[in-house]
Amino acid sequence: MCDLGGCGILGVGIWLAVTQGNFATLSSSFPSLSAANLLIVTGTFVMIIGFVGCIGAIKENKCLLLSFFIMLLIIFLLELTVVILFFVYTDKIDKYAQRDLKKGLHLYGTDGNIGLTNAWSIIQTDFRCCGVSNYTDWFEVYNTTRVPDSCCLEFSENCGLHSPGTWWKAPCYETVKIWLQENLLAVGIFGLCTALVQILGLTFAMTMYCQVVKADTYCA
Numbered sequence: 001m002c003d004l005g006g007c008g009i010l011g012v013g014i015w016l017a018v019t020q021g022n023f024a025t026l027s028s029s030f031p032s033l034s035a036a037n038l039l040i041v042t043g044t045f046v047m048i049i050g051f052v053g054c055i056g057a058i059k060e061n062k063c064l065l066l067s068f069f070i071m072l073l074i075i076f077l078l079e080l081t082v083v084i085l086f087f088v089y090t091d092k093i094d095k096y097a098q099r100d101l102k103k104g105l106h107l108y109g110t111d112g113n114i115g116l117t118n119a120w121s122i123i124q125t126d127f128r129c130c131g132v133s134n135y136t137d138w139f140e141v142y143n144t145t146r147v148p149d150s151c152c153l154e155f156s157e158n159c160g161l162h163s164p165g166t167w168w169k170a171p172c173y174e175t176v177k178i179w180l181q182e183n184l185l186a187v188g189i190f191g192l193c194t195a196l197v198q199i200l201g202l203t204f205a206m207t208m209y210c211q212v213v214k215a216d217t218y219c220a
Helices: 004-020 035-059 062-088 090-105 114-126 137-142 172-182 184-219
Strands: none
Touching: 035 062, 035 184, 062 090, 062 184, 090 137, 090 172, 114 172, 172 184
């Protein structure tokens, strides 16, 4: 049961990879940074760490318990570091992300980039936006006054060739950013719950490790 969470995450990642390809790959600099790959890597790590912790607890093995504690502590510190760096360098991250996403637009509709194409189509349709910072971002991609059909107020084939008055005007980057800010409470609660589980795991591992050490000393 210790690895059920990891198995679940890994299973969803594999399912996404098989059925959706590289869905949600928007970055041209990091083409492997897809939802499927992130879930697969996360699920694998969770399974390995959970397995080490479970075996260590069942066997009351000092080495495995200490390994579990160290691995969990490293992950916790890395997460904390990433969060701190994100808030410190928010402006630089914003600029880099927008620049990278604009580069990625040039891969839209090209061979081997079905994931990126699907992701942009879904984002523009669901969030009612067009382009990264403006619908004119697409003009550089097509070298003409044109946008993808997913930018249209009312979808129809080749509607992206019509006048700008028939397209969404909102920039996708800011629209998605606002949506994330509006759901910040849910993200924060999820983050706090994750941190709490990790702290409990660290406490459990160290407590059990100390008990095993005391028991070994007593027996000796």
